[in-house]
Amino acid sequence: MQARGALPWPLTVPAAVAAAFLLVPLVGLLVRAPWRGLPRVLATTEVVQALRLSLLGATAATVISLALGVPLAWVLARSRHRGIAVLRALVTLPLVLPPVVGGVALLLAFGRQGIVGRHLDAATGITLPFTTVGVVVAETFVAMPFLVITVEGAFRAADRGYEEAAATLGASRLAVFTRVTLPLVGPSLLAGSVLCFARALGEFGATITFAGNFPGRTQTMPLAVYLALESDPEAAIALSLVLLLVSVAVLAGLRDRWLHAGSTP
């Protein structure tokens, strides 16, 4: 009975260290937070702008990732083409690529002098860097692979039997996808979206490199935190606190549905 109840210390001790390591910095943030000055910092236009831009950008990036990433995940999961493994490796590269490198790559592709951006500028006069659209582009580039990889795994694991049954009952391939396959991978879709949103919300390197930094237009919360640390550390802590709260809210808001969805087949 004891053997069953007691946890082996070689596991519990490192587990405790890991938990402490992950939580202590957050405690530090809470302890050092200038609680009294918080309303003053949070009411400033720059903070309101940055928060609005962050939520807007991350939402847009998640919507685009869903619209484009889910079909990509489906193709990666279902295609029998030989080159698909290479494609999978390449499109998930931003997962491991340092975001700053991603930002440089985006500049060279979609910048005013970039291989694509040059023609876009010549044809329409539109340039992406230093615009809010540029922020969304940077965030989508970094965050979409999280959604793709999560949903692709679900597509692979999904029971093909249901799809085949629907097909034999006369459903078109598109109907099978929207009415059968998508509901099957629902929990992963949600999990992938949350991961994607969270990654987009925290995105820093690609954003500051590709979209630059201008309050109200491209300065998202992470940029505001980083830059505030140089001039006004108290404000940086306050901003970090807000970002922490938003993250907790996102997790808490989805936690119930996520767990619930995960426990039902």
Next chain:
Amino acid sequence: MNRAFLSLTAVALVLTGCGSSGAPGTSAARATSASPGVPSAPAVSGTVNVFAAASLKEAFTALGTSFEAAHPGTKVVFNFGPSSGLATQIASGAPADVFASASTKSMDQVVKAGAAAAPRDFAKNTMEIAVPPKNPAGIAGVSDLAKPGVKVALCQAAVPCGSTAATVFGKARIMVTPVTQEVDVKAVLSKVSLGEVDAGVVYVTDVLAAGEKVKGVVIPADVNASTTYPIATLPKSTNAVAAQAFTDYVLSTDGGAALAAAGFVKP
């Protein structure tokens, strides 16, 4: 001619005297003695961590190499970045031995935090407009930066290059709305050299260091502004001897010559 030479030597000697232990670094000492330098009391060796303003990158990298050559067994490790950011890092205990700031404000911040003492000014820098080699927006002067549709990159206001640029705009009585406020002056320069912006306001030294990658548009003296660079060894340094030697080297005539070659002026 002879007198000029003598007075130069005198200046060198005086400067050497100012820097307490910088004797082996001066040109006079090196030129006259082929055998390894003048024996100074404590041996200069080990690693010196120098936190320096981004605009000092090229000049200090060159200075570091010649310092290492003059003091075998030493290694100078640089951390270049925005002075304001470096000041925050040092105040929060970053392991630095020397701090070279692009403004007295950032240095004062460190002094106030008790992390530096007795800073000394070693250089001055003025601003210049950097444009891509083809100058797509046809920038010819400061007032062109205020034109609508011209994409300008500036340093953010907390960084010395940002506040100095703001002084220039104030003197020129213009309002410039940048498309981006970059982290440090080198980030502004790279946005210009990549052709992503039409112009950036950087230091004279940055335009010089960038070579062919950008073109400079001079800001006339009557509207131009400058910033002063102080340097200090940090009391918490774990290698105070080498830190002092490097600081003295920067303040020496050799150091001054290297800085002048990079476009800096005397403080």
